[in-house]
Amino acid sequence: MTNGGLFRLTRTALMAATCLTATPALAQEASVEDRLDRLERLVEGLIERLDAEADSHRAQESEITAQREEMRQQGAALLAATQQLKDRQAELAQQIAEPPEQEDRGFRMGKTTVAYSGYVKVDAMTQRTSGGQLPATSILRDFLVPGAIPVGGEASGFDTNFSARQTRFIFNTATDVGAEHKLKSHIELDFLVTDGGDERVSNSFVPRIRQGFITYDNWLIGQAWSTFMDVGALPDSVDFIGVTPGTLFNRQPMVRWTKGGLQLAVEQPETVVTDRAGRRIEAGDDTLPDFVAKYNWTGDWGRVSLAGIARSLNISDDDFGTGSDSALGYGVALSGKLNLGKRDDLRFSASYGDGIGRYVGVNIVNDAAIDDEGNLDPIATYAGFAALRHLWDDKLRSNIGAAYFKADNPVMFTTDQVSDESWNAFANLIWTPVAPLDFGVELLYAERMLEDGRTGNLQRLQFSTRYNF
Template identity: 45%
Template structure:
């Protein structure tokens, strides 16, 4: 069979499998092609204690700690949102080489934080790149989850992230090498600096961010230890300041009984900024002459209980605490001092890969001045993975 006929056959098979929401994989010569993802509907009722955030805020699509309003209690009506923007798809290849090794690729897209679109008529949103990378002989080149993050520790929630303030969460361009239980990476640098009370994003670092990771797996579960070292830089308006940032994160999963499990993460460091809590705190404060890194501690713990083969629940607690330098409040404005949330859900899978669920989340945020606010959210989701 010619290559052209193989490609035609593959495209036809892909169309059929996509139409029937089935997993797809095929071979073209020495290359295997795979396609997957999921379709998900989210419907959310949200009540903010200190005033409702605007409809175009990302905090209306999923929980983002920094968007929780703080201040005096306001008579704000609850708001209802519904979207399918979390739906995603991925495309991958694996090619066998003459030396017996394989080169693999993956591209993944979704629509959750993309620009464009509106809710007036068509709800059309642009796709955004999540991951795009090449792997070969222990090396990874491209955009992927940061080596500083343990994605496997994230509990199963209806919310897009779940323990948002308590988890390391970052995807970016990187070069990574893995050998045995160890992996090391050089990743794209970016600094979030508070300047005169406002966030300034800079990419003026002279060196990449560096991470190291160790994985340990056993019958009882898994523990992952990661470390981060990087520069925070501010080179604007005549300033040329740099300081160092370091962090350590311990996360993992403990098997309890049957399919029941406990997942956790604890992260501590100086100047972690954008790596933790969806950037609920900035990496540092610029006081006009120096950069002062912000220390923080965060974490979460989640317990998943399987009631039977079709029903399961996750109970989750997450927190973040920043150690802001109170002597610099004149330069840092009113930064977040702490954030916490807890949630519980009930998920039902009548058949494999099809899941319906309901989840309740309560979240609180407090700033250095003592102003606080909270969020109560009830969410329903329907999801089918293919």
């Protein structure tokens, strides 16, 4: 009820009271008027009180309204700050998912940014071979090459070796040639499968070039991993490759064009032939490059690659004295890495080819044989691997994997002393106490079978320390 309404109600009540109490006697008129005056003053005082209280309520309402406006402004500011934090978090997540290019972390020389990276890796392994003692210079003392597993001899004892030969140095440059073009280079060195050094005194092994190429916009020119190979599908192993029998593995000079997920390349040709005595001959008579096409699909689920290769295999009369010949070699490969939740991924590869032996299992068999008429007979191969990685936490992970290889050798032309099958399996545990440093331990078993049915195996325990820089 408003102040005016209350006043009118009070007035009405007073008038009613006055009427009820009035008498016809003139003697009482003065006293009634006095009482009415007092009542009127009382009502006016009450009205003033009510007005004061109303003013107080209005002041409180204004204060509450001001507090509400202040809280609304504070809430809006808090929402804006929260959004800024979310945007920064997304930016950091993007930087982690797609780290800046390596040359951005280097130093500037004129228009060229220079950067380097790589790792120091020290391996200690003890291994035993069932088919014969390993030579002191055997590549098997560094990493698994199935074609080098001894077959047919007496079982060896355990051989222990220490090595830092996988240590790698990478040198990158990026030159400013304007916003419309990108010009870069990549040089990579390590010390595997090279001459020099000895275990007695120095272990001073000669460095070798692994990769050396230039990239200009969508073009790569130089020595790099073959386009037919999928480096991103290789498992997280302590061994250099881990699943060698089932792996496409090759580095060579090439010219490659990339557009989105599509890659087209012409690569160095090299026909490798098995002669009638089972020996390996590198003919060196190639006339056309190896042609490779690959397409990569990527997404939150992982990535998958499909690749194909076409080759012209060639020999000349001076190689075998049987005349010149050429044959078609070809192959297909499906590979990739699939994310299985937040802590697991599956890496795999499957390939088939006719005349692609030098690309498979570190050239476990050759590309072709020579038939009775001196013609090339391409050798068919089947290969594949699968590896599962699990992250136990941010510092500990483990991997298990297995690989298989099978050749369809024309035994009548190659003899039965060539590799027919090979397989291997491994399991490891890798601990990362700080981000750049890994300590790993791995158990590995590998086997090779010849066409005559004889087999040889390798059993290995390997420890590794690797510092990435």
